[in-house]
Amino acid sequence: MPRQPMTIKPAGHADALRMLGRVCREVREGEPLRKHVSFRVGGPADLLVVPRSREELRAVVTWLFTERVPFVVLGQGSNVVISDLGIRAIVLKIGKGLDRITLDGDRVTAQAGAGLPHLARAAALQGLSGLEFAAGIPASLGGAVVMNAGAHGHAMMEVVASARVLMPDGEHILTPATLGYAYRTSVLQQRPAVVAEATLQLQRSTSEIVRRRTEEWLAHRAATQPIGPPSSGCIFRNPAGDHAGRLIDLAGGKGLQVGGAQVSEVHANYIVNTGAASATDVVALMHKVNALVAEKFGVELEPEIKLLGEFEPA
Ligand SMILES: Cc1cc2nc3c(=O)[nH]c(=O)nc-3n(C[C@H](O)[C@H](O)[C@H](O)COP(=O)(O)OP(=O)(O)OC[C@H]3O[C@@H](n4cnc5c(N)ncnc54)[C@H](O)[C@@H]3O)c2cc1C
Structure with missing residues (x-):
């Protein structure tokens, strides 16, 4: 049976x-x-x-x-x-206790719970280049591998050499050829899979050079993104050849509010929790923003964030 x-x-x-x-x-x-x-x-x-x-x-x-x-x-x-x-x-x-980092020459192997900024700092200290873009991304390594997290024109797909992944038929080592990487996505988003560990291939540089680039990018992030109020980073994927934040801004979305959820005044592709937002507020605001952009530009924005649990259909 x-x-x-x-x-x-x-x-x-x-x-x-x-x-x-x-x-x-x-x-x-x-x-x-x-x-x-x-x-x-x-x-x-x-x-x-x-x-x-x-x-x-x-x-x-x-x-x-x-x-x-x-x-x-x-x-x-x-x-x-x-x-x-x-x-x-x-x-x-997956977090604390599953966050061991091992450096071996110009390769870094870490468990999925390792914090990405921590990993970037560890690499910088060794003069290893390639993870500078990741220093400001609040992620676990596992989440970053699954999401192909990226910033400043770089992404995880450039540095992931392999990932140890638990699947229903056992443990697999996936390489970039089998991870199906593209903008903010991987095959791991479509199948039952748990990333346990990943190995990153970095390049030898000097800690001074790596640190300087990291600081420049962190400063740029601090100047252009809301730091402080709770959020989930960028809400929508950038449509081909454009930026979701630019479209939302031009459509007049900045500052739009539903309950305690508000489109950030600093970066229009961020929704922030002003204090008492519910998930329902956030999703209702996403629909509102999407309708605004669709009406003004005829573009349907797709969420980058993952909605987990049950939500009312739009
Ligand atoms: C202030 C702020 C700034 C941000 N800036 C950026 C940015 O610059 N660039 C960017 O790309 N993202 C950014 N993000 C979004 C976020 O940091 C990334 O998407 C990150 O990769 C999510 O990692 P996480 O560990 O939090 O994953 P989660 O949010 O916990 O999970 C994300 C998805 O991955 C899956 N997942 C997580 N861990 C595993 C695992 N071990 N195995 C299998 N599946 C797993 C989850 O089921 C979920 O589907 C930002 C978020 C915030 C709040």
């Missing part, structure tokens, strides 16, 4: 809690996810599972895949909007 996917609530919840509790020390029920995402919006997870070692991660993911339990992966949560209803599935958070 074909195996049925396990539902988390109500039947499978106790099983999942018991089984995951055996292989992972940190399993929390009904954890508010707003504490785990940069936007500071969103409801609870049925179960939040936080593996703190390679062994725990492997055991958790193997069990989830084997039992076909639905789950969502979270890194630093800086590119997501989580529904106010939360996530009716297991949320697997």
Whole structure:
């Protein structure tokens, strides 16, 4: 008989809690996810599972895949909007404890939970060039590999040599040829996969040169993007040959507000949480901005951020 996917609530919840509790020390029920995402919006997870070692991660993911339990992966949560209803599935958070960095010549290997700015600093100290663009991107390495995060005309696809990825049929080493990289996307966004580790190929330079470039780009970021209020970075993907922020600005979107969500006055492709925004506010504002740009320029903007959980259709 074909195996049925396990539902988390109500039947499978106790099983999942018991089984995951055996292989992972940190399993929390009904954890508010707003504490785990940069936007500071969103409801609870049925179960939040936080593996703190390679062994725990492997055991958790193997069990989830084997039992076909639905789950969502979270890194630093800086590119997501989580529904106010939360996530009716297991949320697997990859961060502390899975953040070891190893330098070997001009290659850096790190676990998926390593912070990208931390990694960029470690490389700079060794005089390794290639990650300067990443110093200001609030990301885990895993999230950055999946999203092909980038800035200043550079992106992860230029430095990723390989990624160790857990999939339903086991562990795979993916290379740029199989990662399907393009602007802010990879094949990992389309299939069940958990990035456990990645190796980056950098170039030898001097720490002075690398540090200077890093500081220039950090200063540019500070001058052109909102620093401070919670956000998820750029909301929309740039349409071919243009910038979503430019279109939103020209369409009069800056400052537009729904509830506690506001289009940033500093950078029109950012929505900021002015204090009491809900995920519903954020999504309603996204629709408003999209309608504005479509009306003025005939361009349909596509979200760059990932909406997790259930949202009302537009
Ligand atoms: C202030 C600010 C500035 C930003 N600036 C930039 C920028 O300049 N350039 C840019 O590209 N982005 C930027 N971002 C967006 C964000 O930092 C990137 O998209 C980043 O790559 C997200 O990493 P994360 O660890 O937070 O991933 P999350 O937001 O936690 O997850 C993003 C996606 O990746 C998946 N995922 C995360 N980790 C894993 C894993 N280990 N295995 C499998 N799937 C995983 C998640 O399921 C989700 O679909 C910015 C965000 C903020 C808040």
